[in-house]
Amino acid sequence: MEFCDKCHSIMVPVKTKDGRGNYLVCRKCGRKMYKSVKNFKITEHTKSDKKVVVIDKDINSLPKTTKMCPKCENTEAFYWLVQTRSMDEPPTQFFKCTKCGYTWREYK
Ligand SMILES: [Zn+2]
Ligand SMILES: [Zn+2]
Numbered sequence: 001m002e003f004c005d006k007c008h009s010i011m012v013p014v015k016t017k018d019g020r021g022n023y024l025v026c027r028k029c030g031r032k033m034y035k036s037v038k039n040f041k042i043t044e045h046t047k048s049d050k051k052v053v054v055i056d057k058d059i060n061s062l063p064k065t066t067k068m069c070p071k072c073e074n075t076e077a078f079y080w081l082v083q084t085r086s087m088d089e090p091p092t093q094f095f096k097c098t099k100c101g102y103t104w105r106e107y108k
Helices: none
Strands: 011-015 021-026 032-037 041-047 050-056 064-066 076-082 092-097 103-107
Touching: 032 076
Parallel strands: none
Antiparallel strands: 011 021, 021 032, 041 050, 064 076, 076 092, 092 103
């Protein structure tokens, strides 16, 4: 059972339109949260000391949010969550600028 991090209501799982995965939607405020998407592969590799995130997925199927790109100051970005560490830790939120493609992450 998952709860909305905004209003703490119960979130219900919904299948994506293409049927490849599912996400959770808050019944009260409509907040969406991605849980698991099949065939969603994210690989990280280290380039010098900078971590580069590679997304092996059709980026256009990801939800968008209002987020300022630290590189070009565009205000719209794709986002998704990845459980990078152990399950009892919060997932990492990734953003990808819709304009320049810059990808960054935020720890919740
Ligand atoms: Zn909510
Ligand atoms: Zn950008």
